[in-house]
Amino acid sequence: MSVDFPRGWEITRATEAEYHHNKCSFNTAGMICDCNVLMRHPEMLDKCRFYGAGGEVLSESYDGTPASTEGYDALWLWFGLSRSAFCVLPRVMMHDMPDHWQERFAALMREWDEAWVSQPDIGARVQITQHGQLVKAPSWLLDYRHPDRLALASMRLRKGAGE
Structure with a gap:
């Protein structure tokens, strides 16, 4: 994946419902897009850059290999499905x-x-x-x-x- 979760939502919401497949999760359940609107978006197809909110490039590979998102993914997984906006440690x-x-x-x-x-x-x-x-x-x-x-x-x- 070449876009982060918030960017995926931005792309999903910016595209009118009629352009999403009728069985797309965005149309059926109000979830992030799982049809070609997101899967074929130019940022999603760009494997050398990882895009964040507003289309900002968060990481980039200059040698043609896919941009690394291991740290980004690890932090998202650490927070899990919580809606925590802060990390508080005693x-x-x-x-x-x-x-x-x-x-x-x-x-x-x-x-x-x-x-x-x-x-x-x-x-x-x-x-x-x-x-x-x-x-x-x-x-x-x-x-x-x-x-x-x-x-x-x-x-x-x-x-x-x-x-």
């Missing part, structure tokens, strides 16, 4: 990861900051829920300076467990 749990993991994560966060030098001055708040209801955050989750090792150990999958 600091106390991140600090309980192995040191080499923390080093790699910190490097990625520095890379993030360097790539987005003009981030908007906005913030986000986390609400803790349990079974769909708002609850007070457990103290073990908030106290990253004095971690509750027993609570953290109870959640960790140990090697050999579950195999």
Whole structure:
């Protein structure tokens, strides 16, 4: 595939329903197009470029081989079918990861900051829920300076467990 999921939706919605096959998923179920409208779109046929929203080229191969989308695909799969717009990881749990993991994560966060030098001055708040209801955050989750090792150990999958 040479277009990302949001771009696929843009192409699907930009094409009038009458141009989609009558059995196309867009016409029958309001889902992304599975007929020739999307499959034969020039961006979809271009195997050397990977297109994102607005037709922006996200990655490109200059030697004629298909453009790589492994990282892009892996991140989409990590989020799964959730509609999450953010990734929230508890600091106390991140600090309980192995040191080499923390080093790699910190490097990625520095890379993030360097790539987005003009981030908007906005913030986000986390609400803790349990079974769909708002609850007070457990103290073990908030106290990253004095971690509750027993609570953290109870959640960790140990090697050999579950195999």
